[in-house]
Amino acid sequence: MRLGGRLAAAIEVLRDMEQRRRPVAEALKDWGLSHRFAGSGDRGAIGNIVYDTLRRRLSAAWLMDDDSVRGQAFGALILEWGLSPDAINTELTGDRFAPEPLSADELAGVQRRLREQMPDEVRADCPDWVVPHLQAAFGEAWAQEAAGLADRPPLDLRANTLMSDRETVLRELGETGAEPMRIASQGVRIAPIAGGGRHPNVQAEPAFQKGWFEIQDEGSQVAAELAGAKPGMQVLDYCAGGGGKTLALAAIMKNEGRIVAHDSEKQRLAPIFDRLRRSEVRNVEVMARAPELEPLVGSMDIVLIDAPCTGSGTWRRRPDAKWRLSQKQVDQRCREQADILDKASRFVKPGGRLVYITCSVFDAENRDQLEAFAARNEAFKIVDHVALWRESFPDAADLARVDARGGIRLSPALSGTDGFYFSALERAG
Ligand SMILES: C[S@@+](CC[C@H](N)C(=O)[O-])C[C@H]1O[C@@H](n2cnc3c(N)ncnc32)[C@H](O)[C@@H]1O
Numbered sequence: 472m473r474l475g476g477r478l479a480a481a482i483e484v485l486r487d488m489e490q491r492r493r494p495v496a497e498a499l500k501d502w503g504l505s506h507r508f509a510g511s512g513d514r515g516a517i518g519n520i521v522y523d524t525l526r527r528r529l530s531a532a533w534l535m536d537d538d539s540v541r542g543q544a545f546g547a548l549i550l551e552w553g554l555s556p557d558a559i560n561t562e563l564t565g566d567r568f569a570p571e572p573l574s575a576d577e578l579a580g581v582q583r584r585l586r587e588q589m590p591d592e593v594r595a596d597c598p599d600w601v602v603p604h605l606q607a608a609f610g611e612a613w614a615q616e617a618a619g620l621a622d623r624p625p626l627d628l629r630a631n632t633l634m635s636d637r638e639t640v641l642r643e644l645g646e647t648g649a650e651p652m653r654i655a656s657q658g659v660r661i662a663p664i665a666g667g668g669r670h671p672n673v674q675a676e677p678a679f680q681k682g683w684f685e686i687q688d689e690g691s692q693v694a695a696e697l698a699g700a701k702p703g704m705q706v707l708d709y710c711a712g713g714g715g716k717t718l719a720l721a722a723i724m725k726n727e728g729r730i731v732a733h734d735s736e737k738q739r740l741a742p743i744f745d746r747l748r749r750s751e752v753r754n755v756e757v758m759a760r761a762p763e764l765e766p767l768v769g770s771m772d773i774v775l776i777d778a779p780c781t782g783s784g785t786w787r788r789r790p791d792a793k794w795r796l797s798q799k800q801v802d803q804r805c806r807e808q809a810d811i812l813d814k815a816s817r818f819v820k821p822g823g824r825l826v827y828i829t830c831s832v833f834d835a836e837n838r839d840q841l842e843a844f845a846a847r848n849e850a851f852k853i854v855d856h857v858a859l860w861r862e863s864f865p866d867a868a869d870l871a872r873v874d875a876r877g878g879i880r881l882s883p884a885l886s887g888t889d890g891f892y893f894s895a896l897e898r899a900g
Contacts, residue, residue: 472513474562475569477667478544480506480513481520482570485540488791495521495791516667523547525790526596526621533593534584535577541570549581551623552666556581596621600798601783604833612884616832619883620890623663624787626670627888628684629692630657631750632722635683643678647671653887654867655692657722659684682749687715690784690881690891694777694828695719697863697879697893702727704772707764709733709815711757714743716777716828721752730755731771733764764818771818773826778808780829780836784890787883805835812844816851822900825851832890838877841894851896859895 472480480502488498499518503509509517524531524540524547531546532538548554554562556578563569573581592602595617605613628649630637637657641649644659652658664670673679673686695716700706702725708717711732720730734740737759747755758764781804786793812827819825827844829836845853857875861868870887872880878894 472509472516472568473566474516474559474667475566477513477516478520478548478563479568479570480509480517481524482541482544484517484521485524485544489540495525511669512667515669519667519669520544520547522790523551523623525794526623526787527551528794529593529596530589530621533589534581536580536584537577545573549585594618597786597793598796601793601796604783604801604835608832608834608837608880609882616882616884616890620784620786620793620832621790622787622883624688624883624889625663625887626661626673627652627686627688627692628659628661628673629655629687629719629722630659630684631682631718632657633726633751634681635678640678640684643676643683644671644673647673652689652692654864654870654881655689656696658689658692660689680749682751685715685718685746685750687719688785688889688891690830690886690888691715692719693864693881693888694891694893695723697859697895698723698773698775698826699824699859699895700724700773704728705767705770705820706730706773706775707733707767707771707815707818708775708777709818710735710777710779710811711743712739712777714740714746714755716775717743717755718746718750718752720775721747721750721754724754726752726754728754731764731767732757733761734759735761768817770820771823772820773824774815774818775826775828776811776815777828778811778836778840780804780808780831781833782830784830784832784882784892787889801833801835804831805840808836808840809843812840816844816848816898819851819898821898823898824854825896825898827894827896829892830889831892832880832882837880837892837894838874841878841896842876845896848896850899852899854895854897856894 484498484502524544527547531543534546535542560572563572591614595614609616630640649659649661652660700720700723711717711734717732853876860873881888881891
């Protein structure tokens with residue numbers, strides 16, 4: 472397929488999503504099933520156009536002065552693929568599978584817009600109601616951070632130190648352009664791919680099959696490192712899900728001590744068993760039922776809450792979620808988070824630590840939760856996050872927003888990670 476056919480297919484997928492209100496992954500999969508002739512290069516490029524359009528919906532529509540799916544998709548090609556409007560038209564001309572090329576009026580309009588400054592509300596590429604949340608969280612940097620959440624993400628990996636090390640993983644992935652990360656000590660990054668290209672399928676690499684590395688965003692790796700787990704400790708991973716943090720904690724603890732992995736949803740825990748085996752993690756017990764945890768009350772060195780949240784920090788990877796989210800859902804998540812903090816905190820031993828993490832950038836889910844929990848639980852004191860950040864990552868002083876009593880925030884524009892929030896409290900001894 473040429474660019475025109477790929478663009479037409481992307482527009483078809485975006486229309487399907489719009490009309491049937493379906494998630495992007497489902498719409499793309501269906502398209503693939505009904506167009507089996509399309510090769511993997513075509514599918515990759517179509518997926519990129521669809522994802523770029525979802526990430527850059529407002530700025531693309533503004534550029535084209537057209538908020539139809541067709542306008543947005545053309546706009547995304549210009550903004551994200553670095554193609555000039557004329558170059559796109561040249562590509563589409565004579566391609567019978569291509570959408571209608573840009574008209575003379577459209578070409579003139581785009582050229583005019585390319586000379587204008589994009590307003591902040593447009594380059595933020597997010598729903599209107601989210602803007603006050605971002606302004607509260609990031610102050611003057613809000614539009615830059617919002618635009619960062621609309622960028623293509625890198626592919627982040629974590630070397631599994633139970634079986635390998637970062638140098639070895641970097642050597643194994645030498646041909647992919649993998650580089651050491653700036654913050655996470657075991658992190659390896661493959662930069663975002665431009666245009667129609669795709670990240671290499673690292674899961675097909677022998678090094679992945681052997682368990683030498685995991686796929687994990689740098690923010691998630693940093694949060695696991697900040698938790699303060701040490702070999703021999705007793706740790707409860709209260710919202711373990713598929714086990715991303717569990718595996719990172721086990722490596723930090725060198726397989727010594729015990730990690731109890733719990734999640735209220737059994738099916739979320741399902742992938743953890745294979746992942747534990749592949750990574751040679753031996754100090755994890757999976758406890759899916761809440762009553763099983765009761766004997767652990769008051770006995771854990773660390774209780775880690777990787778809370779269910781809006782995921783607003785992960786919009787680079789899940790751009791359709793950005794447009795589906797509502798204030799009602801934010802409120803619902805906040806209620807769940809407060810409830811989980813209260814329930815999980817019972818397991819912290821005197822002198823132990825409660826860690827609260829989200830992949831959201833909204834204060835309501837982050838520092839507001841921390842402060843409210845501390846206010847209703849005098850036995851828990853917020854740690855000095857400035858000291859914690861300095862001690863944990865002395866070479867990354869400027870790569871996070873750190874507030875001594877408010878927590879640590881990572882974000883795409885400042886830190887180069889997904890949006891992440893980390894905080895910790897200590898229970899009086
Ligand atoms: C952000 S995800 C966890 C991701 C996981 N820790 C990782 O690193 O891969 C949040 C998890 O919290 C779980 N959850 C939601 N409500 C819960 C509750 N009341 N108790 C325990 N887990 C809960 C969800 O099922 C979900 O798997």
